Amino acid sequence: MNFLLKIWRQPSPKAKGKLVDYPISEISPDMSFLEMLDTLNESLIVNDQEPVAYDHDCREGICGQCGVVINGRAHGPLANTSTCTLHMRSFNDGDTIYIEPFRAEAFPVKKDLKVDRSALDKIIISGGYISVRTGQAPEANSIPISNEAVEGAFDAAACIGCGACVASCKNASAALFTAAKISHLAQLPQGQVEHKKRTRQLVQTMDELGFGACSNTGACEVECPQHISIAHIALMNREYWKS
């Protein structure tokens, strides 16, 4: 397969970026999107050009390190799929593919397609945990938890922290990310004690970090690689007002 890639190049955080054309040929449909970029980089390196910087690590959709905007969509054309598990068979031979970094005020570009997502860690630091001491805890089976509660908590806990929800939101809101953590811990009995305080802290931190407001367009849940539903945002809003 052959493609024309239009890739965002930006040498450093302060530098001005621009889209640069890279024609690429002989791409196998079985290649992952990142393997296609690897192939491009190998040819750039041997031809004395600067390779494209992009984030990636596990390449199996679970670490959340990868993520670019492909043809205007976070993580590319497939719904609920991370960039690393997207394959070239999802494109047509001859396509022009626009590749840009995740865009959000809270995610400054570091270089080319890499952005700084440490704001997501800051939200968790502000209270996204159960304050149990390590090492000691009551017997695991002493508190039965219903199957529904655990499955519901898992649906939210599955978040990989990639930031696609932020990148796909027109307001660059981190509501889905924040709601997922609030909802995960709120649905478990262990998380109840600190629940109100946690909800207030996480929502306030999210606002302070420059993320926008949620306007319920639902764009985020379409891109979320873990199928996290915006119903969690409704839960967060309800709990925030109650707190």
Add this chain to the structure above:
Amino acid sequence: MEASSIHLQSKIPEGPLEEKWSTFKKNARLVSPTNRSKYKVIVVGTGLAGSSAAASLAEMGFEVSTFCFQDSPRRAHSVAAQGGVNAAKNYQNDGDSVYRMFYDTIKGGDFRSREANVYRLAECSGHLIDQAVAQGVPFAREYSGYLNNRSFGGVQVSRTFYARGQTGQQLLLGAYQALMRQVHLGKVSSHTRHEMLDLVVANGKAQGIIVRNLDTGEITRHAAHAVVLATGGFGKIFYLSTLAMGCNGSAIWRAHKKGALTACPSWTQIHPTCLPQSGTHQSKLTLMSESLRNDGRIWVPAKLGENRSAKDIPEEDRDYYLERRYPSYGNLAPRDISSRAAKERIDAGYGVGAMKNAVYLDFKDAILNQGKAGVKKKYGNLFDMYQKITGVNAYEQPMLISPAAHFSMGGLWVDYELSTTIPGLFAIGEANFADHGANRLGANSLLQACVDGYYILPYTLPHYLAGLGKDEKKLSTDQEAFDLAEQDIRSEVKRLTSVNGSRTVDDFHRSLGKILYDFCGLSRTESGLAEAIQKINDLKDAFHQDVRIPGSSDQMNDELEKACRVADYLEIARQMCEDALTRHESCGAHFREEYQTPEGEAERNDSEFAFISCWKYGKEGSQLIREPLQFDYVKPTERSYK
């Protein structure tokens, strides 16, 4: 070369097996609570072992700094573990006990690990489940609300706790959140996008590290009273592996070059259920959880040259080779045995798939018995993942799977206190060689990482700190050892970026991986290993003369990052081959073709090789030091799963 003059102290406490850990805890020194904030601890790596250790030590009151190369501690590769975590809770009332778990693990490791370490692992396993549940880990539950379990390879009880197919992710988030809580409290300073490039040893003790900021290229010094390496495994040395692209062996190798011994570096677990390679462009081999073997049946066509599609091959023309060869464990035979059996069939020409390099993992019978919904509930996300990557619906046709490099049983040698041979340098989790022997049982890696971090290091590291003398409490990066280490690193990165050769780093890495798969992978021979050492030496020379790294070292430079890792891999690879060459027996993952039974099973040699091969670094080749293994409680037997 042998260096028998060094005598290794494993520091295993006296007394009966069941009491050794209590004995240690009873006698361990403590640092008084008011003094703890005066001690600094560096933790490198923030996976399950690193995060749990850092959170625990910070909570005790020590000043902790963490370093990871990822952009968030939550992304460390523990996150990718799928199937589960073992614990001897006996919730199923199926005959499990701490002793049985200890025995299964030591037998699974082919009697090549220390009894005391393995017993402690089983002993602490139950607490971990309590801890994780309290942190909010959503383990699977029965309709009664109580915790559920499943079986894993190499055991006959159900002791594996799981959170769908994302157990590693959920446990890591628990540990990461505990760590973030300490960041919030000001007890941990977290350095992301930082890679450790060297260990600093002064006055015979580990005193700090040199790191490179991967975003800016800045090189800085950090001093501490103790350094903990929790940097995971180095299976990525094979290039194609189940590991993340950034996983590496650099931290442990740099520590090794500063004097820490390694142990059994060639013992690499080749995981039987991974997605097969489909072309030369491939960058990794994705793991499909071993838990699939609970319900999936593994087979290849019984006839050579079979060209019907899997669905059209009738039962009588299928060879369920694991069920045939190992009737009592069947598809749940341990990983080393399952991988080797797959290789045997593939090499004999029965492989399936486009490159004839795979076997079938078939859910036809499970779907018949449990319904599609039943299978989906257990493995839904794994089937989804399979479809995303291969484009194939595994509810309708069998999965194609193939063995791939996965876990490093070998690593830095540690004693019972998880201390390396450099005082003040500890190694935990996959980075050490300790509990798994020559083959790790499924769902024991998450366990070991957590147990090291939550339960063992919080006792043993303070024990070390409390024994430091008055002068040793002063810390400074302004000393010669730091100057020298930093100079070395600066000149090394400069040299790498100025080679300006013609081949990319990945190109060298792929070549190295191929050598290791061919000669130091699933099966090894004396002549093959000798040939591999020669090839690795040549490749190393070529690398340093012909590698091409664009850009400079004082900025973000992904190629330089990779080059530093591959430079170390080239040296580790050589030692792996030396390790495999000197072990004239087959045990666990180490299969020497010269040492096998007439049926093709591994032939262990307890009279000559019941020892841990420990290696001391030498420029002209490594020196072997033996730590004899003593079995007082179990009798090493032939490891039969028939």
